[in-house]
Amino acid sequence: MNTWEDPESLAKHIGTILRDVRGEQNLSLQALADLTGVSKLTLGNIERGEANPSLTIIWKIANGLSIPISSLLMEKQQVKVSRKNEGSKVLSADGSLTLEPMFSTSHYYGSLETHRAFLKPHSHYMADAHQTGVKEYVTVMEGRVEVRVGDRIYSLEQYDSIQFPADQPHGYSNLEETEAVLHFVMIYS
Secondary structure: OOOOOOHHHHHHHHHHHHHHHHHHOOOOHHHHHHHHOOOHHHHHHHHOOOOOOOHHHHHHHHHHHOOOHHHHOOOOOOOOOOOOOOOOOEEOOOOOEEEEEEEEOOOOOOOEEEEEEEEOOOEEEEEOOOOOOOEEEEEEEEOOEEEEEOOEEEEEOOOOEEEEEOOOOEEEEEOOOOOEEEEEEEEOO
8 A cells, every 4th residue: 555645745755766777767857848848847856755746747747668557656666555545646637537547567667557547427538648658557446437549539338347458548438327337457567
């Protein structure tokens, strides 16, 4: 279980991990800014734990570093239990999607991670392309969702699943009156 009791704790954790990973990859803040499209000032604020980055910013950083998003969010533990509303949460910029990272195969670099996500009624979330080779597996646990992959739209009912290469723009639409619950598995090759 993560120890994030407030956004400040999570922000400090993300900053520490980001600084460590940046150091391991021998990147300056400017080089990281160039890789991610996130300003040097913002990256510095994140590393110092002075900024609570949105889901979009965290995705940009993870993609730029070619690491799973959960590498920035999860603590390393032997046995893990992931309970709804007890872990870290990351919100999309418009607040339509809440992502709860669940598990990753390693602390900093892993080949697999899982997330649960909550998509508000009548809302949409568009994701940028992830790094090359990422496969995304999504199961609708509650609700009905339209998934856009490239130019195609797929309608999924409760317990339907989809798998696709996530190195292209993709998105999720909840057209229902109730919140949709999604389960994501991301595989990095």
